[in-house]
Amino acid sequence: MICAIDIPADSDFTLANIPFGIFSTPSNPRPRVGTIVGDTIIDLSTLSLSFPLHPSAPPSIFASPTLAPFAALPKPIRTAVRSALQHILHTTPAASPTASLLPHLHSAAAATLHLPFAIGDYTDFYAGLHHARTVGTLFRGAAAALQPNYLHLPVGYHGRASSVVPSGTQVVRPRGQLPPAPPTWAPTQKLDFELELGCFIAGGNVLGTPVPAGKAADLVFGYVLVNDWSARDVQAWEYVPLGPFTAKSFATTISPWVVMPEALAAARVPAMARPAESAELLPYLREGGEGGAGGVLDVNLTVDINGVPVTKTRGRHVLWSFEQMVAQQTVGGCNLRTGDLLASGTISGEGAGEAGCLLEATRNGERAVKLGGGEERMWIEDGDEVEIRGWWGEGDGRVGFGECRGVVVPCRRWRWSRGGRGL
Numbered sequence: 001m002i003c004a005i006d007i008p009a010d011s012d013f014t015l016a017n018i019p020f021g022i023f024s025t026p027s028n029p030r031p032r033v034g035t036i037v038g039d040t041i042i043d044l045s046t047l048s049l050s051f052p053l054h055p056s057a058p059p060s061i062f063a064s065p066t067l068a069p070f071a072a073l074p075k076p077i078r079t080a081v082r083s084a085l086q087h088i089l090h091t092t093p094a095a096s097p098t099a100s101l102l103p104h105l106h107s108a109a110a111a112t113l114h115l116p117f118a119i120g121d122y123t124d125f126y127a128g129l130h131h132a133r134t135v136g137t138l139f140r141g142a143a144a145a146l147q148p149n150y151l152h153l154p155v156g157y158h159g160r161a162s163s164v165v166p167s168g169t170q171v172v173r174p175r176g177q178l179p180p181a182p183p184t185w186a187p188t189q190k191l192d193f194e195l196e197l198g199c200f201i202a203g204g205n206v207l208g209t210p211v212p213a214g215k216a217a218d219l220v221f222g223y224v225l226v227n228d229w230s231a232r233d234v235q236a237w238e239y240v241p242l243g244p245f246t247a248k249s250f251a252t253t254i255s256p257w258v259v260m261p262e263a264l265a266a267a268r269v270p271a272m273a274r275p276a277e278s279a280e281l282l283p284y285l286r287e288g289g290e291g292g293a294g295g296v297l298d299v300n301l302t303v304d305i306n307g308v309p310v311t312k313t314r315g316r317h318v319l320w321s322f323e324q325m326v327a328q329q330t331v332g333g334c335n336l337r338t339g340d341l342l343a344s345g346t347i348s349g350e351g352a353g354e355a356g357c358l359l360e361a362t363r364n365g366e367r368a369v370k371l372g373g374g375e376e377r378m379w380i381e382d383g384d385e386v387e388i389r390g391w392w393g394e395g396d397g398r399v400g401f402g403e404c405r406g407v408v409v410p411c412r413r414w415r416w417s418r419g420g421r422g423l
Helices: 044-050 075-089 098-104 129-140 232-238 261-267 322-330
Strands: 021-025 028-037 040-043 105-107 112-114 122-125 156-158 164-166 175-178 184-187 195-201 220-227 252-254 300-305 308-314 341-343 369-372 375-377 385-392 404-409
Touching: 028 044, 040 044, 040 098, 044 098, 075 261, 098 105, 122 322, 156 322, 175 232, 195 300, 195 322, 220 261, 220 322, 220 385, 220 404, 252 404, 261 385, 308 369, 322 341
Parallel strands: 122 341, 164 252
Antiparallel strands: 021 028, 021 112, 028 040, 040 105, 122 156, 175 184, 195 220, 195 341, 220 252, 300 308, 300 385, 369 375, 385 404
Protein backbone atom coordinates (compact mmCIF):
# COMPACT_ATOMS: atom_id res chain seq x y z
CA MET A 1 0.00 0.00 0.00
CA ILE A 2 1.05 3.59 -0.68
CA CYS A 3 0.54 5.82 2.33
CA ALA A 4 0.08 9.54 2.75
CA ILE A 5 2.52 9.38 5.68
CA ASP A 6 6.17 8.48 5.23
CA ILE A 7 7.00 5.07 6.67
CA PRO A 8 10.69 4.31 7.36
CA ALA A 9 12.09 1.04 6.07
CA ASP A 10 11.63 -1.85 8.51
CA SER A 11 9.07 0.07 10.53
CA ASP A 12 6.84 -2.05 12.77
CA PHE A 13 3.96 0.27 11.97
CA THR A 14 3.01 -0.12 8.32
CA LEU A 15 -0.47 0.18 6.85
CA ALA A 16 -0.73 -3.58 7.29
CA ASN A 17 -0.66 -3.04 11.05
CA ILE A 18 -2.85 -0.17 12.38
CA PRO A 19 -2.57 -0.91 16.11
CA PHE A 20 -4.41 1.06 18.79
CA GLY A 21 -3.02 2.78 21.86
CA ILE A 22 -3.34 5.69 24.29
CA PHE A 23 -1.12 8.76 23.96
CA SER A 24 -0.77 12.36 25.07
CA THR A 25 1.25 15.31 23.79
CA PRO A 26 2.85 18.42 25.31
CA SER A 27 0.23 20.58 23.61
CA ASN A 28 -2.61 18.39 24.86
CA PRO A 29 -1.74 16.33 27.95
CA ARG A 30 -5.11 14.58 27.96
CA PRO A 31 -4.67 10.83 27.19
CA ARG A 32 -6.71 9.73 24.17
CA VAL A 33 -6.92 7.03 21.50
CA GLY A 34 -4.54 6.95 18.56
CA THR A 35 -2.98 4.71 15.99
CA ILE A 36 0.53 4.87 14.58
CA VAL A 37 2.00 4.69 11.08
CA GLY A 38 5.76 4.87 10.77
CA ASP A 39 6.91 7.47 13.26
CA THR A 40 3.61 9.38 13.22
CA ILE A 41 0.70 9.04 15.64
CA ILE A 42 -2.78 9.76 14.28
CA ASP A 43 -5.13 11.29 16.85
CA LEU A 44 -8.40 9.38 16.44
CA SER A 45 -10.27 11.68 18.82
CA THR A 46 -9.94 14.47 16.25
CA LEU A 47 -9.66 12.46 13.03
CA SER A 48 -13.01 10.80 13.72
CA LEU A 49 -14.66 14.24 13.73
CA SER A 50 -13.48 14.90 10.18
CA PHE A 51 -13.50 11.32 8.89
CA PRO A 52 -16.33 9.29 10.45
CA LEU A 53 -14.97 5.78 11.04
CA HIS A 54 -18.21 3.87 11.70
CA PRO A 55 -21.80 4.79 12.61
CA SER A 56 -21.49 2.78 15.84
CA ALA A 57 -18.10 4.26 16.78
CA PRO A 58 -18.74 7.92 17.67
CA PRO A 59 -15.84 10.32 18.28
CA SER A 60 -16.47 10.18 22.03
CA ILE A 61 -15.13 6.61 22.08
CA PHE A 62 -11.77 7.84 20.81
CA ALA A 63 -11.64 10.68 23.34
CA SER A 64 -11.51 8.10 26.14
CA PRO A 65 -8.32 7.79 28.26
CA THR A 66 -8.39 4.00 27.71
CA LEU A 67 -9.27 1.64 24.87
CA ALA A 68 -12.09 0.07 26.90
CA PRO A 69 -15.05 1.80 25.13
CA PHE A 70 -13.61 0.87 21.73
CA ALA A 71 -12.76 -2.70 22.80
CA ALA A 72 -16.28 -3.17 24.16
CA LEU A 73 -17.74 -2.70 20.67
CA PRO A 74 -18.64 -5.87 18.74
CA LYS A 75 -15.72 -7.32 16.84
CA PRO A 76 -17.16 -6.57 13.34
CA ILE A 77 -17.31 -2.87 14.24
CA ARG A 78 -13.73 -2.82 15.53
CA THR A 79 -12.60 -4.56 12.36
CA ALA A 80 -14.50 -2.06 10.21
CA VAL A 81 -12.88 0.88 12.04
CA ARG A 82 -9.42 -0.54 11.35
CA SER A 83 -10.32 -1.03 7.66
CA ALA A 84 -11.65 2.53 7.47
CA LEU A 85 -8.36 3.86 8.83
CA GLN A 86 -6.41 1.88 6.25
CA HIS A 87 -8.62 3.34 3.54
CA ILE A 88 -8.19 6.91 4.80
CA LEU A 89 -4.41 6.57 5.03
CA HIS A 90 -4.04 4.74 1.73
CA THR A 91 -3.63 7.05 -1.26
CA THR A 92 -1.64 7.61 -4.40
CA PRO A 93 1.00 10.34 -4.78
CA ALA A 94 -1.24 12.23 -7.20
CA ALA A 95 -4.11 12.46 -4.75
CA SER A 96 -2.44 12.76 -1.36
CA PRO A 97 -4.76 13.78 1.50
CA THR A 98 -1.83 14.81 3.66
CA ALA A 99 -3.07 18.39 4.02
CA SER A 100 -6.40 17.27 5.51
CA LEU A 101 -4.62 14.78 7.77
CA LEU A 102 -2.10 17.28 9.13
CA PRO A 103 -4.19 18.57 12.08
CA HIS A 104 -4.46 15.02 13.38
CA LEU A 105 -0.80 14.00 13.12
CA HIS A 106 1.76 13.99 15.94
CA SER A 107 5.40 13.00 16.14
CA ALA A 108 5.72 9.74 18.07
CA ALA A 109 9.03 10.96 19.47
CA ALA A 110 7.30 13.91 21.16
CA ALA A 111 4.34 11.93 22.51
CA THR A 112 3.91 10.05 25.78
CA LEU A 113 2.45 6.55 25.56
CA HIS A 114 0.22 5.24 28.33
CA LEU A 115 -1.23 1.88 29.34
CA PRO A 116 -3.92 0.98 26.80
CA PHE A 117 -6.37 -0.14 29.51
CA ALA A 118 -7.01 0.32 33.21
CA ILE A 119 -6.18 -3.35 33.70
CA GLY A 120 -8.57 -5.02 36.10
CA ASP A 121 -7.07 -8.50 36.21
CA TYR A 122 -3.90 -10.14 34.94
CA THR A 123 -3.23 -13.87 34.52
CA ASP A 124 0.19 -15.24 33.60
CA PHE A 125 0.26 -18.68 31.99
CA TYR A 126 3.05 -21.22 31.45
CA ALA A 127 2.47 -22.16 27.81
CA GLY A 128 6.10 -22.37 26.62
CA LEU A 129 6.83 -26.11 26.44
CA HIS A 130 10.60 -25.80 25.93
CA HIS A 131 10.80 -23.35 28.84
CA ALA A 132 8.75 -25.61 31.10
CA ARG A 133 10.89 -28.63 30.25
CA THR A 134 14.21 -26.82 30.68
CA VAL A 135 13.29 -25.24 34.01
CA GLY A 136 11.66 -28.43 35.24
CA THR A 137 14.79 -30.39 34.39
CA LEU A 138 16.95 -27.87 36.23
CA PHE A 139 15.02 -28.26 39.46
CA ARG A 140 13.45 -31.74 39.31
CA GLY A 141 15.42 -33.71 36.74
CA ALA A 142 14.42 -34.77 33.22
CA ALA A 143 12.11 -37.58 34.34
CA ALA A 144 9.93 -35.18 36.35
CA ALA A 145 10.43 -32.01 34.30
CA LEU A 146 6.73 -31.54 33.53
CA GLN A 147 4.15 -31.65 36.29
CA PRO A 148 1.34 -34.23 35.77
CA ASN A 149 -1.20 -31.54 34.84
CA TYR A 150 0.94 -29.68 32.31
CA LEU A 151 -0.14 -31.48 29.13
CA HIS A 152 -3.82 -31.40 30.08
CA LEU A 153 -4.52 -27.72 30.75
CA PRO A 154 -2.93 -24.26 30.38
CA VAL A 155 -1.29 -23.75 33.78
CA GLY A 156 -1.50 -20.18 35.09
CA TYR A 157 -1.52 -17.97 38.16
CA HIS A 158 -3.18 -14.69 39.07
CA GLY A 159 -0.69 -11.85 38.61
CA ARG A 160 -0.71 -8.31 39.96
CA ALA A 161 -2.48 -5.89 37.59
CA SER A 162 -1.48 -2.75 39.51
CA SER A 163 2.22 -3.16 38.65
CA VAL A 164 1.77 -3.61 34.89
CA VAL A 165 3.57 -0.64 33.31
CA PRO A 166 4.12 0.68 29.76
CA SER A 167 7.42 0.39 27.94
CA GLY A 168 10.02 2.88 29.14
CA THR A 169 8.98 2.80 32.81
CA GLN A 170 11.92 2.30 35.17
CA VAL A 171 12.01 -1.00 37.04
CA VAL A 172 13.03 -0.68 40.69
CA ARG A 173 15.03 -3.65 41.93
CA PRO A 174 12.87 -5.38 44.54
CA ARG A 175 13.78 -6.53 48.01
CA GLY A 176 12.50 -9.74 49.51
CA GLN A 177 13.22 -12.73 51.68
CA LEU A 178 16.18 -14.66 50.29
CA PRO A 179 16.96 -18.31 51.07
CA PRO A 180 18.31 -20.37 52.74
CA ALA A 181 16.46 -20.57 56.05
CA PRO A 182 16.49 -18.54 58.14
CA PRO A 183 16.01 -16.06 55.28
CA THR A 184 17.68 -12.68 54.91
CA TRP A 185 15.84 -9.54 53.78
CA ALA A 186 17.81 -7.97 50.95
CA PRO A 187 17.71 -6.79 47.33
CA THR A 188 17.27 -9.64 44.87
CA GLN A 189 20.53 -10.94 43.46
CA LYS A 190 18.82 -12.93 40.69
CA LEU A 191 16.80 -10.39 38.72
CA ASP A 192 15.57 -11.83 35.45
CA PHE A 193 13.50 -10.96 32.38
CA GLU A 194 10.80 -13.14 30.83
CA LEU A 195 10.01 -12.99 27.12
CA GLU A 196 6.24 -13.30 26.65
CA LEU A 197 3.30 -12.37 24.47
CA GLY A 198 0.13 -10.89 25.93
CA CYS A 199 -3.52 -10.70 24.95
CA PHE A 200 -6.09 -8.10 25.99
CA ILE A 201 -9.72 -9.13 26.45
CA ALA A 202 -12.66 -7.49 24.69
CA GLY A 203 -16.23 -7.76 25.92
CA GLY A 204 -15.80 -10.59 28.38
CA ASN A 205 -18.32 -13.17 29.52
CA VAL A 206 -21.11 -13.42 32.09
CA LEU A 207 -20.19 -14.74 35.53
CA GLY A 208 -20.88 -18.47 35.66
CA THR A 209 -20.74 -18.88 31.85
CA PRO A 210 -17.62 -20.68 30.55
CA VAL A 211 -16.27 -19.89 27.06
CA PRO A 212 -14.87 -22.92 25.19
CA ALA A 213 -11.76 -22.46 23.08
CA GLY A 214 -13.72 -22.85 19.86
CA LYS A 215 -15.77 -19.75 20.70
CA ALA A 216 -13.09 -17.64 22.39
CA ALA A 217 -11.67 -15.66 19.46
CA ASP A 218 -14.27 -12.89 19.78
CA LEU A 219 -12.97 -12.17 23.29
CA VAL A 220 -9.45 -11.46 22.00
CA PHE A 221 -9.05 -7.72 21.41
CA GLY A 222 -5.36 -7.71 20.46
CA TYR A 223 -1.79 -8.53 21.37
CA VAL A 224 1.22 -6.94 23.09
CA LEU A 225 4.73 -7.91 24.13
CA VAL A 226 5.25 -8.70 27.81
CA ASN A 227 8.31 -8.76 30.08
CA ASP A 228 7.24 -10.33 33.37
CA TRP A 229 10.26 -9.35 35.45
CA SER A 230 11.18 -11.96 38.07
CA ALA A 231 13.28 -12.15 41.24
CA ARG A 232 14.41 -15.78 41.06
CA ASP A 233 15.90 -16.05 44.53
CA VAL A 234 12.81 -14.56 46.17
CA GLN A 235 10.64 -16.80 43.98
CA ALA A 236 12.49 -19.97 45.01
CA TRP A 237 11.84 -19.24 48.69
CA GLU A 238 8.24 -18.03 48.63
CA TYR A 239 6.42 -19.90 45.83
CA VAL A 240 5.64 -23.08 47.80
CA PRO A 241 2.80 -23.96 48.18
CA LEU A 242 0.67 -21.26 46.50
CA GLY A 243 2.85 -20.09 43.60
CA PRO A 244 4.55 -16.78 42.67
CA PHE A 245 3.93 -13.77 44.90
CA THR A 246 6.21 -10.76 45.52
CA ALA A 247 8.94 -12.20 43.26
CA LYS A 248 6.78 -11.45 40.22
CA SER A 249 4.52 -8.61 41.33
CA PHE A 250 6.93 -5.65 41.39
CA ALA A 251 6.83 -4.87 37.63
CA THR A 252 5.47 -6.28 34.38
CA THR A 253 6.36 -4.26 31.28
CA ILE A 254 4.17 -4.28 28.16
CA SER A 255 4.45 -2.70 24.73
CA PRO A 256 1.88 0.12 24.59
CA TRP A 257 0.48 -0.43 21.07
CA VAL A 258 -2.13 -3.22 20.85
CA VAL A 259 -1.89 -5.15 17.57
CA MET A 260 -5.18 -6.42 16.19
CA PRO A 261 -5.77 -10.12 15.38
CA GLU A 262 -6.55 -9.23 11.75
CA ALA A 263 -3.06 -7.75 11.35
CA LEU A 264 -1.46 -11.00 12.49
CA ALA A 265 -3.79 -13.43 10.75
CA ALA A 266 -0.98 -14.59 8.44
CA ALA A 267 1.25 -15.30 11.45
CA ARG A 268 -1.09 -17.94 12.86
CA VAL A 269 0.20 -21.50 12.88
CA PRO A 270 -0.92 -24.62 14.76
CA ALA A 271 0.33 -24.90 18.32
CA MET A 272 3.26 -27.22 19.02
CA ALA A 273 2.67 -30.90 18.39
CA ARG A 274 1.51 -32.49 21.60
CA PRO A 275 3.94 -34.97 23.14
CA ALA A 276 3.12 -38.64 22.63
CA GLU A 277 2.36 -39.12 26.31
CA SER A 278 -0.39 -36.49 26.33
CA ALA A 279 -4.03 -37.57 26.31
CA GLU A 280 -6.73 -36.17 24.03
CA LEU A 281 -7.78 -32.69 25.09
CA LEU A 282 -11.01 -32.26 26.96
CA PRO A 283 -13.75 -30.81 24.72
CA TYR A 284 -13.67 -27.26 26.15
CA LEU A 285 -9.99 -26.90 25.14
CA ARG A 286 -10.41 -28.06 21.54
CA GLU A 287 -10.05 -25.34 18.91
CA GLY A 288 -11.50 -24.91 15.44
CA GLY A 289 -15.10 -24.14 16.40
CA GLU A 290 -17.42 -21.46 15.08
CA GLY A 291 -15.74 -18.69 17.03
CA GLY A 292 -12.27 -18.56 15.50
CA ALA A 293 -9.34 -20.12 13.69
CA GLY A 294 -7.26 -21.03 16.74
CA GLY A 295 -3.52 -21.51 16.55
CA VAL A 296 -0.61 -19.49 17.90
CA LEU A 297 1.38 -16.48 16.64
CA ASP A 298 4.63 -17.40 14.90
CA VAL A 299 6.14 -13.93 15.27
CA ASN A 300 9.85 -13.18 15.48
CA LEU A 301 10.93 -12.41 19.05
CA THR A 302 14.20 -10.89 20.25
CA VAL A 303 15.70 -9.70 23.52
CA ASP A 304 18.59 -7.23 23.85
CA ILE A 305 20.47 -6.34 27.03
CA ASN A 306 22.11 -2.91 26.72
CA GLY A 307 21.70 -3.12 22.95
CA VAL A 308 23.37 -6.54 22.67
CA PRO A 309 21.21 -9.39 21.28
CA VAL A 310 20.92 -12.26 23.77
CA THR A 311 17.80 -14.06 22.52
CA LYS A 312 16.25 -14.74 19.13
CA THR A 313 13.30 -17.09 18.92
CA ARG A 314 9.72 -17.34 17.63
CA GLY A 315 6.26 -17.26 19.11
CA ARG A 316 5.33 -20.72 17.86
CA HIS A 317 7.11 -22.42 20.77
CA VAL A 318 3.99 -22.62 22.93
CA LEU A 319 1.68 -25.54 23.63
CA TRP A 320 -1.45 -23.48 24.24
CA SER A 321 -3.17 -20.67 22.30
CA PHE A 322 -4.71 -17.56 23.83
CA GLU A 323 -8.14 -18.96 22.97
CA GLN A 324 -7.34 -22.02 25.07
CA MET A 325 -6.14 -19.76 27.88
CA VAL A 326 -9.48 -17.94 27.74
CA ALA A 327 -11.24 -21.29 27.93
CA GLN A 328 -9.20 -22.38 30.96
CA GLN A 329 -9.64 -19.04 32.73
CA THR A 330 -13.43 -19.23 32.33
CA VAL A 331 -14.04 -23.00 32.68
CA GLY A 332 -15.05 -22.68 36.32
CA GLY A 333 -17.35 -19.74 35.57
CA CYS A 334 -14.86 -16.88 36.07
CA ASN A 335 -15.94 -13.74 34.25
CA LEU A 336 -13.36 -11.99 32.09
CA ARG A 337 -13.82 -8.26 31.54
CA THR A 338 -12.77 -5.77 28.88
CA GLY A 339 -9.15 -4.80 29.45
CA ASP A 340 -8.11 -7.95 31.34
CA LEU A 341 -4.62 -9.13 30.39
CA LEU A 342 -3.53 -12.73 29.72
CA ALA A 343 0.17 -13.49 29.20
CA SER A 344 1.68 -16.58 27.60
CA GLY A 345 4.46 -17.29 30.05
CA THR A 346 8.10 -17.45 28.99
CA ILE A 347 8.64 -18.37 25.31
CA SER A 348 11.87 -20.20 24.52
CA GLY A 349 13.14 -22.24 21.61
CA GLU A 350 15.27 -25.38 21.83
CA GLY A 351 18.47 -24.06 20.29
CA ALA A 352 21.39 -21.98 21.53
CA GLY A 353 20.47 -18.31 21.94
CA GLU A 354 16.74 -19.04 22.11
CA ALA A 355 16.23 -18.90 25.87
CA GLY A 356 13.40 -16.61 26.93
CA CYS A 357 14.98 -15.79 30.31
CA LEU A 358 18.36 -15.78 32.05
CA LEU A 359 17.29 -18.62 34.34
CA GLU A 360 17.49 -20.87 31.27
CA ALA A 361 20.35 -19.13 29.46
CA THR A 362 22.67 -19.28 32.48
CA ARG A 363 21.30 -22.55 33.89
CA ASN A 364 20.36 -20.75 37.10
CA GLY A 365 23.64 -18.85 37.32
CA GLU A 366 26.08 -21.60 36.29
CA ARG A 367 27.30 -20.04 33.03
CA ALA A 368 27.36 -16.41 32.00
CA VAL A 369 25.80 -14.81 28.94
CA LYS A 370 28.40 -12.84 26.96
CA LEU A 371 27.58 -9.23 26.11
CA GLY A 372 30.83 -8.37 24.34
CA GLY A 373 33.64 -6.06 25.36
CA GLY A 374 34.45 -8.37 28.25
CA GLU A 375 31.03 -7.90 29.81
CA GLU A 376 28.86 -10.82 30.81
CA ARG A 377 25.71 -11.42 32.82
CA MET A 378 24.39 -14.12 35.09
CA TRP A 379 21.46 -11.88 36.08
CA ILE A 380 20.22 -8.36 35.33
CA GLU A 381 22.29 -5.63 37.01
CA ASP A 382 21.34 -2.09 38.04
CA GLY A 383 21.51 0.22 35.03
CA ASP A 384 20.84 -2.58 32.53
CA GLU A 385 18.26 -1.94 29.83
CA VAL A 386 16.26 -4.92 28.59
CA GLU A 387 14.36 -4.50 25.34
CA ILE A 388 12.00 -7.03 23.76
CA ARG A 389 10.93 -6.75 20.13
CA GLY A 390 8.48 -8.76 18.07
CA TRP A 391 7.24 -8.66 14.47
CA TRP A 392 5.86 -10.62 11.56
CA GLY A 393 6.59 -10.12 7.84
CA GLU A 394 8.82 -7.72 5.94
CA GLY A 395 8.66 -4.45 4.05
CA ASP A 396 5.16 -3.08 3.44
CA GLY A 397 3.70 -6.15 5.12
CA ARG A 398 5.68 -5.92 8.36
CA VAL A 399 3.52 -5.93 11.48
CA GLY A 400 5.32 -5.27 14.75
CA PHE A 401 4.68 -4.32 18.34
CA GLY A 402 7.23 -1.57 18.83
CA GLU A 403 9.42 -1.67 21.91
CA CYS A 404 8.90 -3.34 25.26
CA ARG A 405 11.71 -1.74 27.23
CA GLY A 406 12.72 -1.18 30.83
CA VAL A 407 15.81 0.06 32.68
CA VAL A 408 16.58 -1.39 36.10
CA VAL A 409 17.37 1.11 38.86
CA PRO A 410 18.64 0.37 42.39
CA CYS A 411 16.14 -0.52 45.07
CA ARG A 412 14.83 2.33 47.17
CA ARG A 413 16.72 3.19 50.34
CA TRP A 414 15.15 1.61 53.38
CA ARG A 415 16.11 0.98 56.98
CA TRP A 416 14.37 -0.33 60.04
CA SER A 417 13.85 1.98 63.02
CA ARG A 418 14.24 0.71 66.55
CA GLY A 419 10.48 0.50 66.79
CA GLY A 420 10.41 -1.91 63.86
CA ARG A 421 8.97 0.58 61.36
CA GLY A 422 10.45 1.04 57.92
CA LEU A 423 11.83 4.49 57.09
